Amino acid sequence: MARLPARCLLFACATLTACTAPAQPAAVKLALPAVKAEPTRVRAAPTRPAQLWPFTRLRGIDYVSVRDLAARFGLKPAWSKPDQAMTLGDAPGVRFTFENNQRDFYLDGLRVFLGEPVLIHRDSLWVSKLDVIKIVAPLFQPADHLAFLPAAPPRLIVLDPGHGGTDPGTENKKLGVNEKTFTLDVAFRLKKLLEAGGYRVLLTRDKDHRFSNSPAIDLPLRADFANKAGADLFVSIHFNNAPEAITGVETYAIPAQFMPSTADTKPDDLTAAALPGNRQDYANLLLGHQIHRAMRTGLKTPDRGYKRARWAVLCLLSCPGVLVECAYLSNDAEARRVATPEFRQQIAEALATGVQNYAATLAALRPAPPLANK
Numbered sequence: 001m002a003r004l005p006a007r008c009l010l011f012a013c014a015t016l017t018a019c020t021a022p023a024q025p026a027a028v029k030l031a032l033p034a035v036k037a038e039p040t041r042v043r044a045a046p047t048r049p050a051q052l053w054p055f056t057r058l059r060g061i062d063y064v065s066v067r068d069l070a071a072r073f074g075l076k077p078a079w080s081k082p083d084q085a086m087t088l089g090d091a092p093g094v095r096f097t098f099e100n101n102q103r104d105f106y107l108d109g110l111r112v113f114l115g116e117p118v119l120i121h122r123d124s125l126w127v128s129k130l131d132v133i134k135i136v137a138p139l140f141q142p143a144d145h146l147a148f149l150p151a152a153p154p155r156l157i158v159l160d161p162g163h164g165g166t167d168p169g170t171e172n173k174k175l176g177v178n179e180k181t182f183t184l185d186v187a188f189r190l191k192k193l194l195e196a197g198g199y200r201v202l203l204t205r206d207k208d209h210r211f212s213n214s215p216a217i218d219l220p221l222r223a224d225f226a227n228k229a230g231a232d233l234f235v236s237i238h239f240n241n242a243p244e245a246i247t248g249v250e251t252y253a254i255p256a257q258f259m260p261s262t263a264d265t266k267p268d269d270l271t272a273a274a275l276p277g278n279r280q281d282y283a284n285l286l287l288g289h290q291i292h293r294a295m296r297t298g299l300k301t302p303d304r305g306y307k308r309a310r311w312a313v314l315c316l317l318s319c320p321g322v323l324v325e326c327a328y329l330s331n332d333a334e335a336r337r338v339a340t341p342e343f344r345q346q347i348a349e350a351l352a353t354g355v356q357n358y359a360a361t362l363a364a365l366r367p368a369p370p371l372a373n374k
């Protein structure tokens, strides 16, 4: 999958990392559905945090004490490994786990990546203030960020089956399977499930083709398709590739402005950019979290983490969007599983559950309308 390159917002060509780049013929206008665009119902991301956090500057970056997080969240901090790992828990058990020098943490057992590593300082671990504001606090207390979430649950969903046409995506030549075929199959299955749940669903492609043979054009056009359709939600479906014998699921949202991608240890030219997709930071966060949780629960595969990358297909969206690497086709055992219709149906069901849980979260956060005066 291609990441949006620096200095090239609209014409992405990119670093190819996990799976390779997407595809489709040039008739973009013909491919766009005649759907009346709805006004966006997502509000802009705030320029200030919903809460003020006390912070200390460590290694040139503002950091918040995990003990202050605990106090704000009403949780009890404890060292689970002396001077290395801390948990924050309540009566039923552990909610958060943070570890020194790690760029991830666990929330209710789910692995979530941060922009900066957790650090130890004095008698506590510390998390970067940007990570607290953009990831940790809104995941734990989404109600405090209600003003920046969509005003209503999604109705129109655009599914993006990764790759297509001249771009097969990840290929497992030994088994004779490729990514573009499976992403389309899963998208069809997911469409059916979501439509049965009352959603309207469009696909960026319903055939073995792509918008353009150039990923720099193809990827932005997939986002453009969703934007012009007035989508409320965008899910890009992929299968992963790695040189090692890795298995499991990864979910991606774009990083907040100034937050490095998971694959990067230092800021790049785009890190400081406020991308169109950043207007939906909090909704992206909740959507990815719900989808990642549902995939982990539904498929029972290893948790490769909820990660961050400036994927070209996500950066230009004007609705909440995530990219899911459902499984590794580079792993023969996992590719054999994906090759079965039963497992692809499980993937589609897990993705549908994630979307439904995201919608239910939004619905639950919205207060009931005030009663009319009698």
Ligand SMILES: [Zn+2]
Pocket (backbone or CB within 6 Å): 001, 019, 020, 021, 162, 163, 169, 170, 179, 237, 238, 239
């Ligand atoms: Zn891919």
